[in-house]
Amino acid sequence: MSYQCIAVFGGVYNNHLALAAAIDDAQHQGAEALFCLGDLGGFGPHPDRVYPLLHQHGVQVMQGNYDISLAQGLEDCGCGYTDPRDNYFAEISYQYTFQHTSEEHKRWLATLPDFFRVQLGPYRLYMCHGSPRRVNEFLWESTTPDCLLETFCRDYAADVILCTHTGIKWHRQLSHDRHVINVGVLGRPENSGETHVWYTLLTATPRLQVTFIPVHYDYQALAQEMRHEGLPEEFVETILSGWWTTCLEILPGKERARGQW
Amino acid sequence: MPSPPHAPFRYLQALWFQLTGTLCNLECRHCFIACSPTNHRLAFLAPETVYHYLDEAVQLGVREVYFTGGEPFLHKQILPILAQALRVAPTTVLTNGTLITPSVADALAALHAESRYSFEIRVSLEDVDTARNDAVRGPGTLAKALHALQLLQERGVLPIVAVTEYLYDGNGSPGQPGTGSGFYQKFRDFLLAHGIRKPRLKVIPVFAMGKLEGTVPLASYVTPEMLHGFDVDTLQCTKARVVAAGGVYACPLLVGEAKARLSADSLHQALRPCSLYHTACHTCYVTGMTCANY
Numbered sequence: 274m275s276y277q278c279i280a281v282f283g284g285v286y287n288n289h290l291a292l293a294a295a296i297d298d299a300q301h302q303g304a305e306a307l308f309c310l311g312d313l314g315g316f317g318p319h320p321d322r323v324y325p326l327l328h329q330h331g332v333q334v335m336q337g338n339y340d341i342s343l344a345q346g347l348e349d350c351g352c353g354y355t356d357p358r359d360n361y362f363a364e365i366s367y368q369y370t371f372q373h374t375s376e377e378h379k380r381w382l383a384t385l386p387d388f389f390r391v392q393l394g395p396y397r398l399y400m401c402h403g404s405p406r407r408v409n410e411f412l413w414e415s416t417t418p419d420c421l422l423e424t425f426c427r428d429y430a431a432d433v434i435l436c437t438h439t440g441i442k443w444h445r446q447l448s449h450d451r452h453v454i455n456v457g458v459l460g461r462p463e464n465s466g467e468t469h470v471w472y473t474l475l476t477a478t479p480r481l482q483v484t485f486i487p488v489h490y491d492y493q494a495l496a497q498e499m500r501h502e503g504l505p506e507e508f509v510e511t512i513l514s515g516w517w518t519t520c521l522e523i524l525p526g527k528e529r530a531r532g533q534w
Numbered sequence: 535m536p537s538p539p540h541a542p543f544r545y546l547q548a549l550w551f552q553l554t555g556t557l558c559n560l561e562c563r564h565c566f567i568a569c570s571p572t573n574h575r576l577a578f579l580a581p582e583t584v585y586h587y588l589d590e591a592v593q594l595g596v597r598e599v600y601f602t603g604g605e606p607f608l609h610k611q612i613l614p615i616l617a618q619a620l621r622v623a624p625t626t627v628l629t630n631g632t633l634i635t636p637s638v639a640d641a642l643a644a645l646h647a648e649s650r651y652s653f654e655i656r657v658s659l660e661d662v663d664t665a666r667n668d669a670v671r672g673p674g675t676l677a678k679a680l681h682a683l684q685l686l687q688e689r690g691v692l693p694i695v696a697v698t699e700y701l702y703d704g705n706g707s708p709g710q711p712g713t714g715s716g717f718y719q720k721f722r723d724f725l726l727a728h729g730i731r732k733p734r735l736k737v738i739p740v741f742a743m744g745k746l747e748g749t750v751p752l753a754s755y756v757t758p759e760m761l762h763g764f765d766v767d768t769l770q771c772t773k774a775r776v777v778a779a780g781g782v783y784a785c786p787l788l789v790g791e792a793k794a795r796l797s798a799d800s801l802h803q804a805l806r807p808c809s810l811y812h813t814a815c816h817t818c819y820v821t822g823m824t825c826a827n828y
Contacts, residue, residue: 355824355828356735356828357718358718406545411828413652415624415650415651415652416597416598416624416651416652417597417624418592418596418597418598418622418623418624418651419622420592420593420595420596420622421595421597424594424595425595522734522735523828525624525652525827526646526652526653526654526691526692526693526694526734527652529692529734530732534732
């Protein structure tokens, strides 16, 4: 299947309100297909509200580490955190999501692929969750050198690689019109002090154009739902302020310096 | 004893340089390779050697580069070496912090600001109490290391603080956030109290080698049976190699060890399975330890 314009969503983290807004926006932008790079659960409220939206609008979804853990009933989210503070809050998210995701949805997660290959105009796209080689590898902008990305493009026969997992978007242009794009996430704002989230629109007419689209949604309603569900106030604060308060020890120095905490 | 198992090699996540060998201006009680001001067992690396291996690592798609010692800031060419590494990959330098003067901090901050890749500076502490820290690391070392952290922070760099579990007292490690207790929380509170606004911590287990050879009852080995059902990818030797005097080694803990040497002069040739023959391998097996930042 070949496309001219697609929308790619990163981690949803139970943020069904942002997902609905992103789907609506992408359809208005003329996206021919919608893709989601996994991690449907975590952080936000009401996990089961995400799935009907994905099904109703034909979003093509792959497994992230969270989805693998939920499908297999693993003990933790497999996010790849190494710091005790990060793991403490990750466990709260995961336990909540695991308990509130229906068995039917867990079974569906088990059926999902772990990568997509798509043709966009003349470009061969390879989509993955963390990195092509590991589902929970964090590809931060400051810790991902060109030499590694060139190797990925060569080894995975791709002109464009798309990933998520970190929560912060970026785009790197490589030699020979090859690109690597972290598409950001819908689940929580990207630690910039702004409350909106992001998805990525790609067009090829025929030259590749990458546009990061801000998604404004009713974040106050989401915060209210989170409080009602008894989720940690630290999570709510992130939604309301746009600054990360948890799961930020994994940030490299440059990315950490940009945040408030 | 049965033959030790081997760890497969997956990919080159991290390339380490044992830049100043075993020479250090301190002589910490627990040093895993017994560094000291008089230990010349492993020699310094010449800048040309570093650049040669950096070139090879770029061809192999390396993800990140680390410099350690000894004390890397004893190397007269440390700044140009760091600058060269940062041109091609995210780079970390491990230090005791005692040689980071205001002018060195200026130079490091300039490298940090100019590089598009992450530049991490990892400073070692042992305890938040001066007497306890300095008993392990030497007189005045806590004050000097803390001063280095503050100099870096004032210049917009967020250092990582590395702590071994040598003085871990069994109190709630690693500590739940917000409880104000526990080994991890103790350091976090200390750094916050001293103006380090975004404390970043790495806790490292103790290895029964070097200065602690034979003193810690952990002399166990990895057996082939222990790898059944074990996620071998958690071992850092599946994704890292170390350049030191004499060649390329399997991991930063085993530099200079003949059984851990995988090549005399080629990084490419060293990307092959390595033997899990040492007690340190067992410590990594049990703890999931990595010398990397994360």
